[in-house]
Amino acid sequence: MNYPRILLLAVLLSLTAACTEQKPSTLGTDAGTERRIDELLSRMTLAEKIGQMNQVSAGGDISNYAEALRNGQVGSILNEVDPDRINAFQRICVEESRLGIPLLVGRDVIHGFHTVFPIPLGLAATFDPALVEEGARVAAVEATAQGIRWTFSPMLDIARDPRWGRIAEGSGEDTWLDARMGEAMVRGYQGTKPDTASMAACVKHFVGYGAAEGGRDYNSTYLTERQLRNVYLPPFEAAVKAGAMTLMTSFNDNDGVPSTGNAFILRQVLRDEWGFDGLVVTDWNSMGEMISHGFGADRKEVARLAANAGVDMDMMTFGFLSHLEELVRCGAVRESTIDAAVRNILRVKFLLGLFEHPYVDVEAGRAVQYAPAHLEAARRTVEESVILLKNDGVLPLDAGRVRTILVTGPMADAPYDQLGTWSFDGEKSHTVTPLQALRERFPGKVVHVPGLGFSREERSRFDDVVAAARRADVVLAFLGEEAILSGEAHCLADLNLIGSQSALLAALKSAGKPVVATVMAGRPLTIERDLPNCEALLYAFHPGTMGGPALANLIFGDVNPSGKTPVTFLRTVGQVPLYYSHNMTGRPYNGETLLADIDREAGQTSLGNTSYYLDYGAYPLFPFGFGLSYTTFAYSDLSLDSEVYPKDGKVSISFILSNTGDRDGTEVVQVYVRDIVGSVTRPVKELKHFERVSLKAGEQRRLQLSFPVSDLAFYGLDGVKKVEPGDFQLWVAGDSASGEPLSFKIQ
Numbered sequence: 001m002n003y004p005r006i007l008l009l010a011v012l013l014s015l016t017a018a019c020t021e022q023k024p025s026t027l028g029t030d031a032g033t034e035r036r037i038d039e040l041l042s043r044m045t046l047a048e049k050i051g052q053m054n055q056v057s058a059g060g061d062i063s064n065y066a067e068a069l070r071n072g073q074v075g076s077i078l079n080e081v082d083p084d085r086i087n088a089f090q091r092i093c094v095e096e097s098r099l100g101i102p103l104l105v106g107r108d109v110i111h112g113f114h115t116v117f118p119i120p121l122g123l124a125a126t127f128d129p130a131l132v133e134e135g136a137r138v139a140a141v142e143a144t145a146q147g148i149r150w151t152f153s154p155m156l157d158i159a160r161d162p163r164w165g166r167i168a169e170g171s172g173e174d175t176w177l178d179a180r181m182g183e184a185m186v187r188g189y190q191g192t193k194p195d196t197a198s199m200a201a202c203v204k205h206f207v208g209y210g211a212a213e214g215g216r217d218y219n220s221t222y223l224t225e226r227q228l229r230n231v232y233l234p235p236f237e238a239a240v241k242a243g244a245m246t247l248m249t250s251f252n253d254n255d256g257v258p259s260t261g262n263a264f265i266l267r268q269v270l271r272d273e274w275g276f277d278g279l280v281v282t283d284w285n286s287m288g289e290m291i292s293h294g295f296g297a298d299r300k301e302v303a304r305l306a307a308n309a310g311v312d313m314d315m316m317t318f319g320f321l322s323h324l325e326e327l328v329r330c331g332a333v334r335e336s337t338i339d340a341a342v343r344n345i346l347r348v349k350f351l352l353g354l355f356e357h358p359y360v361d362v363e364a365g366r367a368v369q370y371a372p373a374h375l376e377a378a379r380r381t382v383e384e385s386v387i388l389l390k391n392d393g394v395l396p397l398d399a400g401r402v403r404t405i406l407v408t409g410p411m412a413d414a415p416y417d418q419l420g421t422w423s424f425d426g427e428k429s430h431t432v433t434p435l436q437a438l439r440e441r442f443p444g445k446v447v448h449v450p451g452l453g454f455s456r457e458e459r460s461r462f463d464d465v466v467a468a469a470r471r472a473d474v475v476l477a478f479l480g481e482e483a484i485l486s487g488e489a490h491c492l493a494d495l496n497l498i499g500s501q502s503a504l505l506a507a508l509k510s511a512g513k514p515v516v517a518t519v520m521a522g523r524p525l526t527i528e529r530d531l532p533n534c535e536a537l538l539y540a541f542h543p544g545t546m547g548g549p550a551l552a553n554l555i556f557g558d559v560n561p562s563g564k565t566p567v568t569f570l571r572t573v574g575q576v577p578l579y580y581s582h583n584m585t586g587r588p589y590n591g592e593t594l595l596a597d598i599d600r601e602a603g604q605t606s607l608g609n610t611s612y613y614l615d616y617g618a619y620p621l622f623p624f625g626f627g628l629s630y631t632t633f634a635y636s637d638l639s640l641d642s643e644v645y646p647k648d649g650k651v652s653i654s655f656i657l658s659n660t661g662d663r664d665g666t667e668v669v670q671v672y673v674r675d676i677v678g679s680v681t682r683p684v685k686e687l688k689h690f691e692r693v694s695l696k697a698g699e700q701r702r703l704q705l706s707f708p709v710s711d712l713a714f715y716g717l718d719g720v721k722k723v724e725p726g727d728f729q730l731w732v733a734g735d736s737a738s739g740e741p742l743s744f745k746i747q
């Protein structure tokens with residue numbers, strides 16, 4: 001037998017197999033659906049194909065669009081919520097256009113549709129993916145009932161700069177937490193198997209958008225490929241693996257290349273490496289904005305750049321509609337590129353069942369909005385998302401002991417503002433504010449003196465509210481930011497409580513009664529100066545429709561707080577960026593002298609030689625993962641099941657968690673890992689696992705947690721993702737700054 005020849009043949013055969021091997025479909029379409037797509041595509045003219053690649057914002061008279069819809073020039077609309085109009089649009093496409101292809105109707109359903117849940121940053125504070133999935137399902141049920149089958153959510157941009165207004169829209173600073181939240185939202189919106197109550201998720205903004213220089217929206221980013229791959233891309237990859245049907249490009253240019261024209265991320269990473277076979281849409285006019293960026297001279301050029309980079313659908317530039325046909329005819333864009341894009345679009349439409357069910361039942365749709373179960377889910381979500389940052393023992397309040405409650409502050413009765421950014425469809429009239437909830441719960445006991453009419457109001461005298469505070473048993477101050485102070489384009493350079501709110505809190509404190517502050521905001525504000533002026537502080541982000549009842553339940557102890565910070569809280573804005581998972585420097589801070597401690601008399605000339613600020617040190621106000629409870633938890637008897645693990649092994653941790661207080665409570669157990677020596681410098685700690693654990697007062701429980709060693713893989717010096725053998729440390733704790741490390745090795 002000629003072994004070398006057989007071997008050669010075998011190698012050749014396996015190479016051919018590898019070349020012809022189809023990547024698995026991330027959307028999981030079956031052969032039948034792919035045949036339907038091909039069959040439909042084969043009947044489409046070039047103009048009809050390009051029409052599918054065009055997305056238009058609805059508005060105004062239907063007759064404005066009728067002709068374009070009938071001619072097959074529109075594949076998708078956004079910003080339409082009226083189910084009658086949506087049905088009318090669909091009817092034109094399905095019954096009057098040549099091929100009868102239904103529209104994909106998109107909307108920014110970001111944290112709930114009518115029933116508004118906490119802003120995504122608040123959702124992340126729950127550390128509860130199952131609950132977040134439930135909320136996303138509620139949003140899908142309400143939105144799809146009105147004909148919306150595509151939401152531009154989740155936003156998976158890592159944000160480490162709270163000046164950036166869109167920090168509100170994401171899960172904060174951490175890659176692992178962001179990935180888990182993203183997967184949960186994708187599952188919630190789309191369902192495990194798409195049905196008529198499913199809407200396609202759109203993971204956005206691809207990619208790096210949250211790293212805008214200076215925290216100014218739309219600004220340039222300078223992320224290296226390694227940072228992209230280790231920090232910014234994994235949440236997108238996780239969401240794509242969870243089946244996300246669509247993805248949106250971002251506005252920013254990274255290292256000079258706008259995302260909408262970036263073939264490296266849109267083709268190499270997304271399609272070739274991850275095998276994504278869903279739809280890629282631009283952000284609003286982000287194709288057109290490549291002209292402003294100076295990346296293309298005119299709409300024709302940017303249409304070519306976007307199509308060739310891998311964009312399937314143009315949101316509101318009309319660059320494809322106007323120029324693609326000509327670009328194909330002159331050979332600047334291949335027709336096969338157009339076919340691939342249209343396949344991706346049709347795949348989503350088939351998967352959603354739009355061809356079978358293009359219309360909605362308007363009456364039935366109305367009935368599901370604000371369903372009691374939806375409001376209840378929203379309330380539970382707020383209860384898990386609120387973070388107790390300070391408690392001198394005043395909380396929870398004893399309802400039996402307070403006779404007069406002063407409710408004050410600009411957010412106490414701000415039904416629109418408590419909904420937060422991107423809540424187009426939430427309505428003031430359905431929002432329950434803290435004032436309403438407290439009045440209902442304690443008839444005759446609540447005195448309301450606003451103090452300030454809105455968050456930005458400047459006032460210097462607070463005589464009326466201080467007088468009311470003196471007469472009250474307790475002061476509940478609701479402070480924060482109006483909804484318009486965060487969200488897209490709404491960035492801030494000063495992160496202290498805006499207007500005269502800090503002065504209001506100081507004045508309230510002077511009345512001598514216990515002050516409980518609640519902050520509702522779109523970002524972590526710098527509240528260090530406010531902490532001494534309250535006995536307790538709850539951070540609620542913008543809590544949405546059911547903020548009031550949930551906060552009342554927390555303040556009066558029906559529910560024990562369990563939210564944890566999904567982002568580091570800074571002492572001052574000058575600390576930006578400060579996040580827990582930074583790389584180890586050559587000179588880590590070691591508790592050296594601060595300016596305030598300099599001994600002039602001793603003629604001290606040299607201060608520290610490490611990485612810190614002379615005036616603010618090196619630490620934040622509250623670390624990532626932090627949050628108090630009305631009870632306390634202790635970790636003991638921690639051990640690993642081995643000292644050495646193989647690369648394909650599993651790290652198992654055993655420990656006892658004790659509820660050492662006298663109330664039932666829930667702890668978010670967090671596992672952090674440090675890879676001590678790498679081919680490149682590694683983060684001082686990285687979250688690798690978390691779990692909510694509820695324990696009765698005084699209860700002790702032995703817990704076992706585990707995670708695969710492969711979760712420790714990263715892109716090192718050679719640019720290949722792998723686990724690098726060596727020494728590791730591991731912490732199991734209630735936040736990112738606590739606990740004693742355990743050591744282990746990977747071989």
Ligand code: BGC
Pocket residue numbers: 108152204283284488
């Ligand atoms: C935002 C996107 C949003 C789109 C559609 C853009 O301005 O950046 O996040 O989905 O508008 O409303």
